[in-house]
Amino acid sequence: MPKYPGRLRANGQDGDLIAAPMTMMPKSAEFEHRDAERDAMPGRASVWASLPTRTRLVVVVLAIDVIAAIVCCAVLVLNARSAVKVEMNATRATVEPLVADTIRMARNPTPENLLHTLDLRLQTLRHVRVAVFDAAGERIGFVLPDLRRDDHVAPAWFVALIAPPPEQHELPIVVNGNPIGKAVVTAEPLDEIDEVWGYAVSLSLASLLLNLAVLAALTIAFGRVLKPLERLADGLTRLERHDYTAHLDLPASRELAVIAERFNRVAGALAEARAANGRLNRQLLTAQDDEGRRIALELHDEFGPCLFALEANAASVARIAEGENAPDRRKLAARAAEISGIVAQVQARNRELLNRLRPHALGQVPLAECLYLLLADFGRRHPGTAFEGRFEGLARCYGDLVDLTVFRCIQESMTNAVRHGNATHVSAQARESREPGRGIATLHVEIRDDGSGLKPGHGTGLGLSGMRERVEALDGSFTLDNAAPGAVVRIAIPIEPEEAEDVRSEDPPAPPSS
Numbered sequence: 001m002p003k004y005p006g007r008l009r010a011n012g013q014d015g016d017l018i019a020a021p022m023t024m025m026p027k028s029a030e031f032e033h034r035d036a037e038r039d040a041m042p043g044r045a046s047v048w049a050s051l052p053t054r055t056r057l058v059v060v061v062l063a064i065d066v067i068a069a070i071v072c073c074a075v076l077v078l079n080a081r082s083a084v085k086v087e088m089n090a091t092r093a094t095v096e097p098l099v100a101d102t103i104r105m106a107r108n109p110t111p112e113n114l115l116h117t118l119d120l121r122l123q124t125l126r127h128v129r130v131a132v133f134d135a136a137g138e139r140i141g142f143v144l145p146d147l148r149r150d151d152h153v154a155p156a157w158f159v160a161l162i163a164p165p166p167e168q169h170e171l172p173i174v175v176n177g178n179p180i181g182k183a184v185v186t187a188e189p190l191d192e193i194d195e196v197w198g199y200a201v202s203l204s205l206a207s208l209l210l211n212l213a214v215l216a217a218l219t220i221a222f223g224r225v226l227k228p229l230e231r232l233a234d235g236l237t238r239l240e241r242h243d244y245t246a247h248l249d250l251p252a253s254r255e256l257a258v259i260a261e262r263f264n265r266v267a268g269a270l271a272e273a274r275a276a277n278g279r280l281n282r283q284l285l286t287a288q289d290d291e292g293r294r295i296a297l298e299l300h301d302e303f304g305p306c307l308f309a310l311e312a313n314a315a316s317v318a319r320i321a322e323g324e325n326a327p328d329r330r331k332l333a334a335r336a337a338e339i340s341g342i343v344a345q346v347q348a349r350n351r352e353l354l355n356r357l358r359p360h361a362l363g364q365v366p367l368a369e370c371l372y373l374l375l376a377d378f379g380r381r382h383p384g385t386a387f388e389g390r391f392e393g394l395a396r397c398y399g400d401l402v403d404l405t406v407f408r409c410i411q412e413s414m415t416n417a418v419r420h421g422n423a424t425h426v427s428a429q430a431r432e433s434r435e436p437g438r439g440i441a442t443l444h445v446e447i448r449d450d451g452s453g454l455k456p457g458h459g460t461g462l463g464l465s466g467m468r469e470r471v472e473a474l475d476g477s478f479t480l481d482n483a484a485p486g487a488v489v490r491i492a493i494p495i496e497p498e499e500a501e502d503v504r505s506e507d508p509p510a511p512p513s514s
Contacts, residue, residue, distance in 0.1 A: 053229075054222040061218055065211050072207075073200075080162045080196040084189045088164065091128045095185050096171055098122065103175055111180040115140045118173065122183065129188045132173075134181045154190070154197035162196060163189050228256045235263055244271035283465055295353065302349045306342050313339050362403050366396045370403070371430065374411060378426075382418050390429040398443065398495055405470045405493070406430060406445055412463045413447035413489045421451020423486060432495070445491040453482045467491075 048056065102118050115132050119140050122130035132140040169185040228251040238246040246267050248260040313335045320327050320335075362370055368391035375387040397403060410428050417423040426449045434441045464480065467489075471478040476493035 054219065054226055057222050058215060058219055061215060069207070072203075076196075076200055076203075077161050080193070081164070083196070084162055084192045085164050087192050088128065088167075088187045088189055091125055094125070095122065095128070095130060095169075095183065098125075099171060099173060099183060103173070111135070111175070112140075114175065115173070115181050118183065129186045131184045131186070132181060133184065135179060140181070154193045158197055158200075159190065159193055162193050225253065225256075227251075228253070228260065232259065232263060235267070239267060239270065242274075244268075244274055280465060280469055298349070298353065303346060306346050306349075309342050310339060313342070359404075359407055362400070362407060366394070367398065367403050367406065368392070368394045368430075370407060371410060371428070374407065375414075375428065378414055378418075385418055385423060386425045387414065388425070388427040390427075390431075393432055394430060394443075395432065402443065402474060402493060402495070405474060406443070406491075408470065409445060409467045409489070409491055410447055412467055414449075416463060417447070417449035417451050417487070421449055421453065421486060423449035423451030425450045441495040443493045443495050445489075445493075447489045448483055449486040449488075451486045453485060453487050454480070 051059070098121060099118060102121055103114065111134070115134055119130075119132040122132065134140055164187065167187045171183040171185060172179050173181045173183060228248070231248055235246040235248050244267050246263075248263050250257045250260050317332060317335050320331055359370060359374075371391050372389060375389045378385070379387050398406075410430075414426050414428065417426045426447070428445070428447045430443065430445045432441055432443050468478045471491050471493060474493050476491060479490045481488055481490075
C-alpha cells in the first residue's frame with residue numbers, strides 16, 4: 001500500500017492542492033460543522049463569552065472601581081470612627097479644666113450665679129452636650145437638647161456606621177469643699193459625623209466624575225485599539241473562504257502593525273500557492289494530454305504497421321493453406337518467422353510503454369537496482385553520453401510514493417541533461433543520512449552533468465514543475481543550480497523510520513552493464 005495516502009488532493013472548485021483525508025465534506029457543510037463544534041465547546045453559551053471584548057474590558061475596569069470604592073469606604077469608616085472617638089475624648093477632657101477655671105475666676109459668687117455662668121460657658125463646646133444641675137437636682141438654664149437634631153445632614157445608616165456608643169459622664173461642682181451641683185457631660189458626635197459625611201460626599205462625587213471620564217476614555221481607546229482586530233477577524237474569515245486577496249492596512253499600534261504585516265504576507269503566500277497550484281493543475285492536464293497524444297502516436301506509428309503486417313501474414317498463410325496443391329513448407333516457415341519477429345517487436349514496444357507509464361521493477365526489486373537499470377537504459381538509448389550512478393546504503397523500499405519520486409526525478413534530470421544541456425557525462429547518487437540519537441532519516445539525491453548549464457532567465461517546464469511538486473508534496477526540498485560546468489539537481493526527502501523497509505544487503509548491488 002502507498003505510504004502517503006491522501007497526501008495531495010486537488011479541489012475541483014478552486015484548483016487548490018490541499019492536505020486532506022480521502023473523504024471530504026462540501027465547503028459549506030464543513031464551515032457549518034466547524035461552527036457547530038465551536039458552539040458545542042464548554043462555556044461557549046455563557047453570557048460572558050458572548051460579550052464583545054471592549055464590553056468585557058469595561059466591565060473589568062468597573063469591577064476594579066467598585067472594589068476600590070468598597071476598600072476606600074471601609075478605610076474612611078474606620079478612620080472616621082477613630083477620629084470621632086478621639087475628638088469626643090478630647091472635648092470631654094476640656095470640661096473639667098473649664099469648670100475649675102470658671103470657679104477660680106469668680107469673685108464671691110453665689111451658687112446660683114456660678115451654676116448659670118458654668119451653663120453658659122459649657123453650651124459653646126462642640127461634640128458634647130453639658131447640662132448643669134444644682135444641689136437639689138434641678139436643671140439650670142436651658143432644657144437638655146436631644147442627641148439627634150433635625151438639621152443634621154448625615155443619614156442614619158452612616159451615623160450608625162461611625163458613631164461610638166453613647167456615653168455620659170457626671171462631674172461634681174465643688175466650691176470651698178461644698179458641693180453645689182453637678183455637670184452631666186453627654187457625647188454628641190453628630191457634628192463631627194456631618195463633617196465626615198460632607199467630606200465623603202465630595203470625595204465620592206469627584207471620584208464618580210473622574211471614573212466616568214476614565215471609562216469614557218477607555219471605551220474610546222479600546223474601540224480604537226480593537227478595531228484592527230475586528231478587521232483581522234474579517235480578513236481571517238475571508239482566508240477561511242479561500243479569498244486570498246484580503247489585505248489589512250497597517251494600524252498605528254506597533255504590535256498590531258506587526259500582526260497585520262504578517263497577515264498580509266500569509267495572504268500573499270497563500271495567493272501565490274493558489275496560483276502555483278492552478279498552474280500545476282493546468283500543467284498536469286496538459287501533461288496528461290501530451291502523454292495521451294504521444295501514446296496514441298506511438299500506437300498509430302508502431303503498433304498499427306505491426307498489426308497490419310500480422311494481418312497480411314495471416315491472410316497469406318490462409319491462402320497457402322487453402323490452395324489446391326500441398327502447402328509450401330518454406331513459405332509457411334517464412335511467414336511464421338515474420339509473424340514471430342513482428343510479435344517480438346510489439347512486445348518490446350509494449351514493455352517500453354508500460355515502463356514509461358509505471359516502472360515495472362519498482363516494488364519488485366530493491367530501489368538501487370531499479371536506479372541502476374534506469375541508468376543502463378539511458379546508456380543504451382544515448383551511447384554518446386556516459387551515465388554513472390552511486391546508490392549504496394539505500395533501503396530496499398521507502399514506499400511507492402518515495403521510490404517513484406526518486407525514480408522520476410532522476411529520470412527527468414538525466415533527460416534534461418541530454419536533451420537540453422547536451423551533456424557527455426551524467427552522474428547520479430542517492431544516500432541516506434540519519435540524525436544521531438533520533439530515528440528521523442533523510443534521503444539525499446543529487447544529479448550532476450557537464451552540459452551547458454542553466455541559461456539566464458530559463459523557464460520552468462512541465463518536467464521541473466513536476467519534480468518540484470512531487471518533492472514538496474513529501475515535505476522535501478528541491479534545488480536546481482549551475483555547477484560550472486553543467487547543472488546540478490539536489491533533492492532531500494525526510495523519511496520516517498516506519499516508512500523504510502530496512503532490508504539492506506551486505507554488499508550493494510553492482511551497476512548493470514550497458
